[in-house]
Amino acid sequence: MSSTTPHQVSSTDKLDLRAALIERIGGYMTAHSIGVAAELGLADLIGTGTRTSGELAEETQTHEPSLRRLLRLLVAGGITTESRPGHFALTEIGSQLRADSPGSLKNFARMFSDPLFLTSWQGLRHTLSSGERAFDHAYGVGVYDHLAQHPETSALFNEAMSEESRYSAGQLASGYDFPATGTLVDLGGGDGTLLTAILRSRPGLRGIVFDSASGVAEAPATLSKAGLADRCEVQAGDFFRSVPGDGDIYIIKSVFQDWGDEESRAILRTCRAHMPASATLLIVGTVLPETADTSAPVMFLTDANMMVTTGGCERTESEFRALLEETGFTVEAVGDRDAGPLSVIQAVPASA
Numbered sequence: 554m555s556s557t558t559p560h561q562v563s564s565t566d567k568l569d570l571r572a573a574l575i576e577r578i579g580g581y582m583t584a585h586s587i588g589v590a591a592e593l594g595l596a597d598l599i600g601t602g603t604r605t606s607g608e609l610a611e612e613t614q615t616h617e618p619s620l621r622r623l624l625r626l627l628v629a630g631g632i633t634t635e636s637r638p639g640h641f642a643l644t645e646i647g648s649q650l651r652a653d654s655p656g657s658l659k660n661f662a663r664m665f666s667d668p669l670f671l672t673s674w675q676g677l678r679h680t681l682s683s684g685e686r687a688f689d690h691a692y693g694v695g696v697y698d699h700l701a702q703h704p705e706t707s708a709l710f711n712e713a714m715s716e717e718s719r720y721s722a723g724q725l726a727s728g729y730d731f732p733a734t735g736t737l738v739d740l741g742g743g744d745g746t747l748l749t750a751i752l753r754s755r756p757g758l759r760g761i762v763f764d765s766a767s768g769v770a771e772a773p774a775t776l777s778k779a780g781l782a783d784r785c786e787v788q789a790g791d792f793f794r795s796v797p798g799d800g801d802i803y804i805i806k807s808v809f810q811d812w813g814d815e816e817s818r819a820i821l822r823t824c825r826a827h828m829p830a831s832a833t834l835l836i837v838g839t840v841l842p843e844t845a846d847t848s849a850p851v852m853f854l855t856d857a858n859m860m861v862t863t864g865g866c867e868r869t870e871s872e873f874r875a876l877l878e879e880t881g882f883t884v885e886a887v888g889d890r891d892a893g894p895l896s897v898i899q900a901v902p903a904s905a
């Protein structure tokens with residue numbers, strides 16, 4: 554029989570609880586170490602084998618004793634293993650930092666260690682006391698204006714986004730019943746990764762990647778590489794002003810999280826005004842549970858990250874339904890939240 558009542562914790566439990574909290578308190582140290590490891594290309598150098606910290610230090614031109622300590626922290630974080638002192642390999646989780654891994658998150662890790670995000674998080678107190686975006690407070694402009702002025706950071710951002718899209722695009726292309734013909738418009742489609750996956754699976758479908766000028770900068774290269782340049786147009790524009798008017802399906806993935814309700818309504822009104830009455834709108838993104846839980850921490854990380862950077866938020870199903878209904882759409886279906894991290898909300902223009 555336990556010597557403690559349900560409201561007491563033993564001293565061992567207390568130690569575990571302390572360790573659990575201290576680990577979370579230091580979470581940003583692990584996170585930044587993963588970002589720097591990605592920047593140095595450590596996972597690419599380790600590959601499927603085992604490398605010594607000495608070899609890795611030489612190849613990355615870093616200070617060996619410091620690099621070894623970083624690699625040991627990554628062991629504690631489940632990214633690497635140390636089979637013998639100073640000999641490191643990748644875990645299955647860590648292998649995803651390799652550029653050649655099918656679901657690579659290398660640039661995703663780099664992006665979150667970029668000052669773009671670190672500076673925003675340093676301004677969390679500012680956001681909490683004012684409700685304003687910490688990013689704008691630090692940089693004097695919004696994220697997307699900043700990216701437009703910084704092509705290198707923009708390229709990293711687009712590449713990180715496409716890593717996420719590359720993974721979810723395959724699932725979406727096989728999981729959603731896209732028509733065999735017609736035109737699919739990807740609004741805020743970035744470098745065209747999502748459209749590439751869908752068009753590959755539907756040879757009779759045409760596409761338009763629509764994004765800001767800096768957003769589509771890498772799209773022509775992605776499409777030519779996939780041999781899809783003749784089936785897919787690239788259009789630079791502003792979805793607050795206009796969107797292509799000749800689509801059959803409009804897809805808008807991971808975009809509304811960037812914007813507050815007022816801006817989201819404005820984007821939806823632009824879509825409603827320009828898309829044909831017979832077209833379908835697919836919102837692809839996270840749908841939050843009505844109350845927070847521990848089942849998918851990534852949703853809440855993204856939500857809070859949007860709070861300090863773009864000023865947007867993740868939304869629940871009822872919040873999405875309200876936005877769509879207020880802007881002249883009828884919701885036809887909302888994908889099952891349990892089926893994966895991203896859901897598809899299918900809507901059509903409401904009849905007048």
Ligand SMILES: C[S@@+](CC[C@H](N)C(=O)[O-])C[C@H]1O[C@@H](n2cnc3c(N)ncnc32)[C@H](O)[C@@H]1O
Pocket residue numbers: 697714715717718740741742743763764765767768769790791792793805806807808811
């Ligand atoms: C979070 S990213 C998502 C990109 C892509 N849909 C994906 O899932 O990987 C948001 C996209 O919205 C684009 N965007 C931001 N403001 C825009 C605007 N005013 N008009 C068109 N696109 C815009 C950005 O350039 C960026 O590519």
